[in-house]
Amino acid sequence: MLDIIYQFISQNVLLPITTILLPVDYQAQALTVLQTVVKILSILVPVLITVAYFTYAERKIIGFIQGRIGPNRVGFFGFSLWGLGQPIADAVKLIVKEIIVPSSSNRALFIMAPILSLAPSLAAWAVIPFDDTKVLANVNAGLLYVLALTSLAVYGVIIAGWASNSKYAFLGAMRSAAQIVSYEIAMGFALVGVLVAAGSLNLGDIVNSQAGSVIHWFWIPLFPLFVIYFISGLAETNRAPFDVAEGESEIVAGFHVEYGGMAFSVFFMAEYANMILIAVLSAIMFCGGWLSPFQGIPGLEDLFTWVPPMFWLLAKTSFFMFLFLWFRATFPRYRYDQIMRLGWKVFIPLTIVWLVVVSALVVTNTPPWFN
Amino acid sequence: MIEQIVFYLFSGLLLLSASMVVVMRNPIHSALFLVLSFFASAAIWLLLQAEFLAITLVLVYVGAVMVLFLFVVMMLDINLVKVREGFARFLPVGITVAVLMVVAMGLVVGSDYFLSDTYMAIKSVGPDYSNTKELGMTLYTEYLYQFEIAGAILLVAIIAAISLSMSKSKVNKSISPEDQVFVKKADRLRVVKMQSEQKTKSGGSEA
Numbered sequence: 001m002l003d004i005i006y007q008f009i010s011q012n013v014l015l016p017i018t019t020i021l022l023p024v025d026y027q028a029q030a031l032t033v034l035q036t037v038v039k040i041l042s043i044l045v046p047v048l049i050t051v052a053y054f055t056y057a058e059r060k061i062i063g064f065i066q067g068r069i070g071p072n073r074v075g076f077f078g079f080s081l082w083g084l085g086q087p088i089a090d091a092v093k094l095i096v097k098e099i100i101v102p103s104s105s106n107r108a109l110f111i112m113a114p115i116l117s118l119a120p121s122l123a124a125w126a127v128i129p130f131d132d133t134k135v136l137a138n139v140n141a142g143l144l145y146v147l148a149l150t151s152l153a154v155y156g157v158i159i160a161g162w163a164s165n166s167k168y169a170f171l172g173a174m175r176s177a178a179q180i181v182s183y184e185i186a187m188g189f190a191l192v193g194v195l196v197a198a199g200s201l202n203l204g205d206i207v208n209s210q211a212g213s214v215i216h217w218f219w220i221p222l223f224p225l226f227v228i229y230f231i232s233g234l235a236e237t238n239r240a241p242f243d244v245a246e247g248e249s250e251i252v253a254g255f256h257v258e259y260g261g262m263a264f265s266v267f268f269m270a271e272y273a274n275m276i277l278i279a280v281l282s283a284i285m286f287c288g289g290w291l292s293p294f295q296g297i298p299g300l301e302d303l304f305t306w307v308p309p310m311f312w313l314l315a316k317t318s319f320f321m322f323l324f325l326w327f328r329a330t331f332p333r334y335r336y337d338q339i340m341r342l343g344w345k346v347f348i349p350l351t352i353v354w355l356v357v358v359s360a361l362v363v364t365n366t367p368p369w370f371n
Numbered sequence: 372m373i374e375q376i377v378f379y380l381f382s383g384l385l386l387l388s389a390s391m392v393v394v395m396r397n398p399i400h401s402a403l404f405l406v407l408s409f410f411a412s413a414a415i416w417l418l419l420q421a422e423f424l425a426i427t428l429v430l431v432y433v434g435a436v437m438v439l440f441l442f443v444v445m446m447l448d449i450n451l452v453k454v455r456e457g458f459a460r461f462l463p464v465g466i467t468v469a470v471l472m473v474v475a476m477g478l479v480v481g482s483d484y485f486l487s488d489t490y491m492a493i494k495s496v497g498p499d500y501s502n503t504k505e506l507g508m509t510l511y512t513e514y515l516y517q518f519e520i521a522g523a524i525l526l527v528a529i530i531a532a533i534s535l536s537m538s539k540s541k542v543n544k545s546i547s548p549e550d551q552v553f554v555k556k557a558d559r560l561r562v563v564k565m566q567s568e569q570k571t572k573s574g575g576s577e578a
Contacts, residue, residue: 109403140501144426151434155406158438162399162445170445177442181435201503341548 002134006042010035039136043125051272052087058325059086065329097261102165105258109163114259114266117156121273124149128280129204131290131309142203146281147191150236153274154180156267157238157245157255164258172254175336176238176245182343183235189351190229193222193358194285197369207289212368213296217288221361221369224354226286228347230320233278235343237271239324241331242339279320280313287316378418385411398444402437409433420496423503 014034018027056071060083063070071083101110127142129135139145154177161173197218198206210217219226235242246254256267283289290309294300334342362370388408395401409432416425510518 106399109399139422141422141426141503144423144430144503148426148430148434151430154434154438158441158445159403162441173445174442177438181438184435201501337546338548 002042006038009038014038036136040126043128043136044122047122047125047273047276048269050276051269052091054272054276054321055090055268056084056087057321058328061322061325062329065326091265094265095262099259099261099263102258105165106163109159110258111263113156113160113163114263114270115156116159117153118266118270118273120149120152121270121277124277127203128277129207129284129289130313132204132208134310135204138202138204141201143191143195143201143206143285146203146277147188150187150274150277151180151184153236153270156270160259160267161255164255166258168251168253168257169255171251172245172257176255179238179242179245179339179343180236182340183232183347186228186343186347186351187232187236189348189355190222190225190232191285193225193351193355194218196355196358196362197222199362203284203289207284207291210288211291211295214288214293216296216368217286217291218369219286221366222286222354222358224350225358226282228351229286230278230282230323232343232347233282234324234327235339237274237278237324239271239275240328241334243333244336244339275324276317276321279324280317282320283313283316289313289316374418378415381411381414381418384408385415398447399441402441402444405440406433406437409437421502423506 014031018030018034022030060070071086073080074083074085074089075081076085101107124146126137127135127139127145129138157176157180158173161169161171161176164170194206195201198209200206200209234240238245244250244254246256251257256264259267290313292301292304292307292309292312294304365371385408388404388411391404392401392408395404409428413425413428413433416422416428
């Protein structure tokens with residue numbers, strides 16, 4: 001379906017634009033550029049819509065977990081529709097609000113900080129494979145690219161904390177910097193495990209090397225790394241129970257305490273976009289990406305061949321996104337020194353030990369994963 | 372043609388941001404321009420089809436080293452007036468050093484040993500060529516000893532840094548979670564059995 005729409009746009013919109021507007025020499029190049037832009041939009045627009053409705057899902061799900069109802073008033077055309085209009089109403093409110101720049105802040109950096117935190121989390125989507133062929137940039141070092149971009153998200157937080165010229169914001173930034181740098185190491189080691197198991201840095205190849213059945217997915221041989229990756233992802237995105245960078249009961253709202261309106265909401269979007277990114281990466285690297293969970297089961301496999309592969313990826317991603325919300329509703333916030341202890345003294349040694357185990361499994365060609 | 376445009380764009384950006392690192396008054400701005408110059412050089416490496424090195428540069432230097440650097444610079448209380456004070460006095464020395472460095476680099480690059488006239492355009496390789504794999508093979512076969520020695524030196528540095536920071540163990544206020552976990556209720560709380568107080572006839576408080 002998506003292919004047909006893309007072909008239609010490419011043939012009936014982009015081709016005429018280039019042929020009418022440009023000289024013959026540049027038409028082919030311009031067409032490629034326009035097609036890429038359309039592809040980028042076809043990834044980012046759904047991501048941003050998901051971000052909007054992820055906030056709605058969060059409020060609903062945490063509401064249900066805590067025995068409340070959650071937003072249920074704002075709807076469309078007089079119908080309340082379980083509050084489905086809430087994210088749109090929120091977005092309109094935030095866009096219309098004034099952005100207040102504190103008078104003693106560093107103006108340029110203050111404005112730049114939210115952009116710096118949102119941009120990497122959107123740029124990382126370039127290498128995410130949605131199925132065997134649907135990927136924007138099929139690069140060799142996709143895994144490294146993703147790791148590099150997720151490590152950049154901390155700049156937005158640090159710069160926001162410093163540029164605001166506020167003590168609470170600065171404390172939040174300091175906490176966040178130390179936390180993200182610590183957990184990045186554990187996260188990197190977990191990804192090294194994936195690299196060893198798959199023998200490739202290309203995300204598409206990583207998914208293909210998990211083909212077979214649910215048992216062939218990397219979540220079994222790499223189980224400790226899988227858990228560590230997801231928990232480090234929680235810490236990297238500053239989500240509960242690791243949300244000391246915000247810590248509303250201690251330092252008000254942490255690094256974004258001085259931000260309002262759209263500048264604040266860009267931080268908010270960055271956090272949710274990062275969560276979705278971590279969820280989709282967990283699905284790709286440990287849970288078989290677009291592969292069907294019924295693969296290899298006689299009967300059931302044929303029954304589900306009509307389901308598009310992308311559906312499985314989105315279903316797995318939704319599950320991990322749900323985990324983020326579940327954890328937030330379940331666990332109390334970690335104490336700061338215990339966060340550091342968990343990262344440095346538990347996760348990093350564990351990942352190093354498990355790297356040795358994975359390497360041994362790979363070298364000995366242990367079935368069913370590495371034969 | 373596009374490659375050349377990209378190259379000049381990013382090398383211009385690199386030169387600009389590198390000089391801004393020196394020129395900027397505020398050390399935070401300098402550090403951020405250093406980040407930008409890392410990015411620009413990573414982009415130039417990408418043009419040379421060294422995607423592994425380019426991404427590693429961003430990952431290690433921008434993602435980790437510069438974050439810690441910013442962390443430290445932000446904590447410093449730098450008096451900008453004092454920093455600028457000796458500018459005119461040190462300017463002649465600075466210019467001399469800069470000129471010497473330019474001359475030295477010019478001599479190296481222009482000399483016969485550098486063989487700059489034998490360099491050719493980068494050979495374009497197919498999409499299946501993985502330079503991560505090539506780098507790994509070279510590093511772990513040809514340069515194994517050098518690699519291991521570098522690793523050992525770094526390990527020694529880590530141990531030295533940790534032992535330096537742990538030396539003041541007398542004033543170390545770190546807690547031990549093992550002891551905390553094994554604390555029982557009886558260690559902290561003593562329940563005293565006592566008779567409920569008798570009401571005296573003279574009245575007084577009932578609380």
